[in-house]
Amino acid sequence: MSVTLDLEELDQTVYEEVLARPELGLVELAARLGVEPDRVRDCLDRLFALRLVQASFEAPGRFTVVDPVLGMQRLLDQQHEELVRRHRQAVGHQQALVRILAGAGSAGRPAEGVERLAGLDAVQRRLERLALEARTEVLTFMPGGPQSAAALEAAERNDALVLGRGVAIRTIGLDLVREDPGTLRYSRTLLAGGGAFRTVAALPTRMVLVDRTHALVPIDPADSRQGALSLSAPGMIAPLVALFEREWGAAVPLGADPSQPVYVPTEQERSLLGLLAEGHTDESAAGQLHISARTARRIMASLIERLGARSRFEAGLRAARLGWV
Numbered sequence: 001m002s003v004t005l006d007l008e009e010l011d012q013t014v015y016e017e018v019l020a021r022p023e024l025g026l027v028e029l030a031a032r033l034g035v036e037p038d039r040v041r042d043c044l045d046r047l048f049a050l051r052l053v054q055a056s057f058e059a060p061g062r063f064t065v066v067d068p069v070l071g072m073q074r075l076l077d078q079q080h081e082e083l084v085r086r087h088r089q090a091v092g093h094q095q096a097l098v099r100i101l102a103g104a105g106s107a108g109r110p111a112e113g114v115e116r117l118a119g120l121d122a123v124q125r126r127l128e129r130l131a132l133e134a135r136t137e138v139l140t141f142m143p144g145g146p147q148s149a150a151a152l153e154a155a156e157r158n159d160a161l162v163l164g165r166g167v168a169i170r171t172i173g174l175d176l177v178r179e180d181p182g183t184l185r186y187s188r189t190l191l192a193g194g195g196a197f198r199t200v201a202a203l204p205t206r207m208v209l210v211d212r213t214h215a216l217v218p219i220d221p222a223d224s225r226q227g228a229l230s231l232s233a234p235g236m237i238a239p240l241v242a243l244f245e246r247e248w249g250a251a252v253p254l255g256a257d258p259s260q261p262v263y264v265p266t267e268q269e270r271s272l273l274g275l276l277a278e279g280h281t282d283e284s285a286a287g288q289l290h291i292s293a294r295t296a297r298r299i300m301a302s303l304i305e306r307l308g309a310r311s312r313f314e315a316g317l318r319a320a321r322l323g324w325v
Contacts, residue, residue, distance in 0.1 A: 010035070014043040015313050018053060018063050025063075113233025116219065123216065123228045124154060130210045131158035137168040138210050139244045143203035146180035159190055169195035172244070172251050174203060187254055198251030207240060215240050265303070265324050272299055273319055 010033075017029055026044070030037040044063065047053035053063050117123050131138075147155075162169055169190060177183040178199060187197040205221035215231040217240070218224045231237060265273070268289065275285035286296040300312065309315035 008043070008046075010039065011043045011046055012311065012313055014040060015047055015052060016311060018047075019313075022064055113231060113236055115230040115232075116227065117216075117230055118227045120225055120227070123224075126216065126228070126230060127154075127158060127208065130208070130214060130216075131161045134162050134165075134167045134210050136211050137170065138162055138208065139241070139248075140169070140171040140209070141203050141205065141207040141244070141247070142171055142173040142177075143206055144174070146177060146183050147186070149182060152182055152186045156186060156189060159193065159195060163193040163195060170244075170248060171195065171197050172203065172247055173197065173199050175199045175201055175252075178254070191254065197254045198248060199254060200247060200251045203247070204243070207244070209237070209240060209244060212237060212241050269299060269303060270324060272296060273303070273324055276300075277316075 013033060014029065017024065017032065021032075024032065026037055026040055030040045033040065044053060055063060117126055159169060171187070171190065173183065173187065177187070190197050206218055206224060208216045213232060213234075215237055216228045217231065218228055219226045231240075268291075271289055272285055275288055276282075280288065282296045282300070283293045286293040289296070300315075303319070304310075304312065304315040307315045307319060
C-alpha cells in the first residue's frame with residue numbers, strides 16, 4: 001500500500017520535539033506535549049511510515065529524525081515508481097480498447113456507434129463540427145510532448161468557439177510541455193479563457209471527449225495520420241470518461257498567471273539544502289560551503305520564508321516537492 005503525504009499538526013509537533021530533544025522517549029514526549037501516549041505513538045507510526053523518524057541505534061527506546069528533505073525525497077521516489085506503474089497499466093488498457101474499437105467495423109457493416117474518419121483532414125473537420133455542437137464540456141488528452149504550430153493554432157480556434165459559449169474545457173498534457181514555449185503559450189491562453197490545463201508524466205494516447213456522448217480516438221495510436229474513430233455508443237464512451245477522470249485527479253495544475261515568476265533557488269541554496277538532507281548540521285554544512293554558520297542559518301531562514309513554511313520540517317517537505325533537492 002502506498003503512503004500518503006497527509007500529516008496532522010501534531011505529527012509536525014512530534015517531529016520537531018524529537019529533532020530538538022532526541023533524548024526523550026515516547027512517555028516523556030507525551031508528557032511534554034500534554035497528550036496521551038497513544039496519540040504520540042500514532043504520530044510516530046506515521047512519521048516512521050514516511051521515513052522521517054527512525055529508532056535510535058545508540059539509545060534503545062529513543063528516536064532520531066531523518067532530515068525531512070531526504071525523507072520526502074525517498075517517499076517521492078517510491079510514489080513516482082507507483083505512478084509510472086499505474087500509467088503503464090492505463091496505457092495498456094486504453095490501447096487494447098482502441099484496438100478492439102478499431103476492429104469493430106472491419107468485418108461486414110460498420111459497428112453501431114463507430115465511424116471511421118480517414119486522414120487528418122477528416123479528423124480536423126470533425127473536431128471543428130464538435131466544437132460548434134459542444135454544449136457542456138470538452139475533455140482532451142494531449143500526448144506527444146510539444147505540439148506543432150498548426151495544431152496549436154487549430155486548437156486555439158476551436159477552444160475560442162467552445163469557451164465563448166460557456167462550455168467547459170479540461171485538457172491534460174505531458175509534464176515536458178512546461179518547457180515548450182509554444183505549447184505553454186497555448187495552455188496559458190486556454191487558462192485565461194476559462195479553461196483548465198493539467199499535466200502528467202505519461203498519457204496513453206490522444207483522445208477528445210465531447211459532452212460525454214462523443215469521442216475521437218486514433219485508429220492507430222502509433223500513427224495518428226491514419227485518422228480516428230468517432231465513437232458515440234454509451235458503452236464505449238463510459239470507460240473513456242472514467243479513464244480521463246482518473247488521469248485528471250492525478251494530474252498537476254498548470255499555473256494560470258505567467259506574470260508571476262517562478263523562483264529558482266541559487267546554487268548555494270540548493271547546496272545547503274542538499275547538505276542538510278545528507279544529515280549535516282548548520283555548522284558542518286557551513287564549513288562545506290565556506291560560509292559562516294550564521295550565514296547558513298540566515299539562508300535557511302530566507303528559504304523557509306520564501307516557501308511559506310512555518311518550520312524547517314515544512315520547508316523540507318515543500319522544497320522536496322518543488323524538486324529543489
